[in-house]
Amino acid sequence: MRRFNLIRPKVTFWRVILVLVLLAGAYSALLRFTKGLSATTNLSAQFPWGIWIGFDVLCGVALAAGGFTISAVVYIFHIEKYRPIIRPTILTAFLGYSLVVVGLMFDLGRPYNIWHPLIMWNPHSVMFEVGWCVTLYSTVLMLEFSPLVLEKLPWQRPYKIVKSITIPLVILGVLLSTMHQSSLGTLYLIVPHKLHPLWYSPLLPVFFFTSAIALGCAMTIFESYLSLRAFRKQLDFHLLTKLGAVAAVTLSVYLVIRLIDMQARGVLSQAFQPTYEGRMFLAEILLGVIAPVVMLFMPRIRNNQFGLFVAALMVVLGFVMNRMNVALTGMDRSSGVHYFPSWNELAITASIVGAGFLLFGLAVKYLDVFPAEDMKEIAEGKRAQLPALAAFRAPLWSATTMAFVMCLLFMGASVALAYDGIKRRAEPVSLPEGTGPIDLSRGLAELKMPGPIAIKMGPSSPGLCVFSHARHVNAKDPNCSSCHAGLFRMLAMTPDITPDRKMRNCGTCHDGVKAVGILQKERCDSCHAKT
């Protein structure tokens, strides 16, 4: 096994990029915890949840979908041939959850209170349930992942203990993550007036769950290719093909339910209207659902290594588009602002993803993530060829090529639709103030100004001063705020305002410029009673 040279690592393109991203992320993190969310994010009261929730949490959690799908298939349904994929999917799920927690540490205003839901219960809150699921499922994933580490240790006892509770752990894990995937959709059930009807549906939990299963399959395919590229390791190809088929069936079911639901709610036509939301919706459905489903249903593509990889990648992209549309696009119109993540938000998100890749790479290198037989075959040179290269050697006129062209067309169309959509994003309109005079007659008829206020006399006072609201207020258009904004209190009165030689109270206006000056002694009797 190649060991990573810590002293002089090989400089590659992707490593340089990773280091740059991590540096930008570290700087942004420092800024976040010294200057606050306003200095680092474009979040506001109008748009309180941005890309850290939309991408890091909604998409990060979904990385675990591969974990629970494959675990259920192998441990619960005893379909043993998928056993070789268990470890990489569990690893991804574990990393996904760890990264969600890391992402939350930036997003939460008081991250040190992240444990509060465990002791301060509010079972009516979806977020409460999400918090519990993240905690429990992270623990389960850690235990499911621990054999990889424990088996390397000289003591076998902990390894055996964890092994013996595998089945209850898997059942608990499947239940928790099922609940959790759907709960992220449930989070948005409470904003029926804010989320655009193209995405808001009472069935959001169902949509989030089904799309997560498809994503689980796609992520497993995608990762096994990435690890092949990076480590020359690959899984049994037939397993991946089957996963592709499962993803296609799940996505078809998802698409059909979604369209029927939209038809039932009478919003299907909005998808075709030339609006920001309509275009983003079409881009999501065309690129992320219909295109990969078509590709995966064609055996020629599904059984082609590169074809399967591209289709899986499109499922992943489509999933991300859906979550971003729910979290960002769908909330845009009602928010009254145009949210776009700041570069700090993007840098932290990119760093989290980069750290995920880094940890995945390290785990594959030092732990037995992939089956040992594969390692042997690689050593014997049986599995060194990159699938991408193999695909390009296929004859140009094959159905595969046609499919790739189709896929490119789909992608192009989707990007064009999204671009068109962004151009159509309507500027937020503020409610008109109205230009006409405001009819104050009703209010003025009811107007009751406070009575005269006798100001406590100081020893040098030239005479009693009684403040009269009637004399100071413009009775046609009273403005209480001009004096009562900070200067004179309204709730607890402070009549003892003498002597006012420092011009703090009466003198603020009675300065000889705005009104009769209080220091012009010859005019004392304009306010003070003659004695």
Place this chain on the structure above:
Amino acid sequence: MDTQTVAKKALLFDSTRCIGCGACYSACKEKNKLAKTSVNFLRDNLSADTFTVVNRRNNRYVRRMCMHCNEPTCVSVCPVGALNKSAAGPVSYEASKCMGCRYCVQACPFNVPQYEWDDPITPRVRKCDLCRDRIAQGLPTACASVCPTGATKFGNRDELIAEAEARIRANPNRYINHVYGVAEVGGTSVLLLSDVPFDSLGYRTDLLQQPLPHLTWNVLHKLPSVVGIGGVLMSGIWWITKRREDVKRAERDEEDAQKAE
């Protein structure tokens, strides 16, 4: 006081009586010790230092503040119970519990809760608490106590609803025949009267009549049964498929044994 006997308090805001003097705005700042945020209060917005505003909309003055819903969305979504609704009506916030997820800001149908975005370590959710402490002492809210025209009136919710309806009956041509806040999202403790459509004042008229927490609770309350049924179902499948494998293996062993014989 026993929670059963506490009358639900409320504010009635009659936009036809508001003269835009800003007394409520200033009294609120004074009561809550909030920093100055504007030169012209009529152009101010709700913020971490502004719990109520008077804005000019459609040639009327209209107030905005926390509506103190009967079944508040913010209280229901808060994962740690940092927001609470008391029997007398105020929805108030406890910063020490808060973890800063801002689900309350996201979920509020009236876009009321504000956040201290500038604070890097201890940001708080900020909003009107219906002068909880004043109400407990039997006083009206600060804003109502200083309103010179009675546009903002404090009282028991049911009495204020009756009064609002009486005002509409007395002047059916002036008012829109609707007391905003009686039924919106299940009812609120801030009630509004207007002579122009409420949406032109910035108050949504398409809000559901049912409390929004029901939308998520309908799903959440099913979870214990999902866990129970799902757990049993999966254990069952595990047992059946395992049994099938075991039987298959035993048969194979038997065959092998027979062959060996």
